Amino acid sequence: MSARNTDKSSRKSVFHALTRNFSKSKKEKLLAEVQEAGNLPRHIAIIMDGNGRWAKERGMPRIAGHNQGVKSVKEIVEACGELGIEALTLYAFSQENWKRPTWEVSALMKLLMRTISNEIDNLNSNNVRIKTIGHIELLPPETLKQVQTAINITKNNTGLILNLALSYSARIEILDAVKKISRNIIQNSINIEKIDEDFFSKNLDTWDLPDPDLVIRTSGEYRISNFLLWQIAYSEIYITDTYWPDFRKPQLYEAIRNYQKRERRFGKVSEQISIEKKHVKKSVRGNK
Ligand code: FPP
DSSP, rough: BTTOOOOHHHHHHHHHHOOOOHHHHHHHHHHHHHHOOOOOSSSSEOOOOOOOHHHHTTTTHHHHHHHHHHHHHHHHHHHHHHHOOOOEEHHHEEEGGGGGGGHHHHHHHHHHHHHHHHHHHHHTTTTOEEEEEEEEEGSSSHHHHHHHHHHHOOOOOOSSSSEEEEEEEEHHHHHHHHEEEEEEHTTTTTTTOOOHHHHHTTTSSSSHHHHHHHEEETTTTTTTTTTTTTTTOOOOOEEEESSSGGHHHHHHHHHHHHTTSSSOOOOOOOOHHHHHHHHHHHHHHHHO
């Protein structure tokens, strides 16, 4: 399902993007609201979509959309660092993306390599730790080398974890975990009864990350596209019509504000959540 499947809606979307320039004061107000509300997501995961359409609507080649998308990546990483978000996962290249035309795959790999190389010093000085999920060994050797260098340089940093999903497929990640656990069972090193949700999570690529609290998808598509299928069981999902190249700090603040206003019930009823919140408040007051 797409929110943009007619010419009319596509024309409207360009107009929408052009008229959604946030004034400085609106941006500052949004940021203040986000900070005041307090309950920030620990982990934000983003399906960055719409680079191609952004370019097409402007009569530009697809790669121009990806280039512009890199500017959004930089701004969103910076915003997450400033807000004190623990982890940001970006779906940069899926396993399925290998099926794109060769020239586009090659351009994306070069762009990834160039962006990491240009940004690594800045990321490192801002205490960002880079990690990846997915089969990165399938990347071209020079891109892989750049990614590994970035992981290595930033491995002791303690700020934002920038987790890049590269050559990533959630189904393959789950199958990999099943194979790993099965091998352990065959070697008798684990008891089947010990396999609970926590145990399984610890065998996924995201073993050292909390599950995403907020999943954002840009460009108005209502799909999960094989992204973190296990980990997003209880994530809040936010879908915006904005194309990725237009998704900047104010749009992120709007997504977080939307998240902050939601009630996360994890299967319980609203009244239980209110009582739990009162208990937490009481115990915080009691500890003071
Ligand atoms: C989706 O838009 C975008 C991608 C598949 C690639 C995302 C890559 C970047 C933003 C640049 C490099 C990333 C990093 C982390 C440095 P699309 O091409 O599917 O757009 P469309 O659906 O409109 O065709």
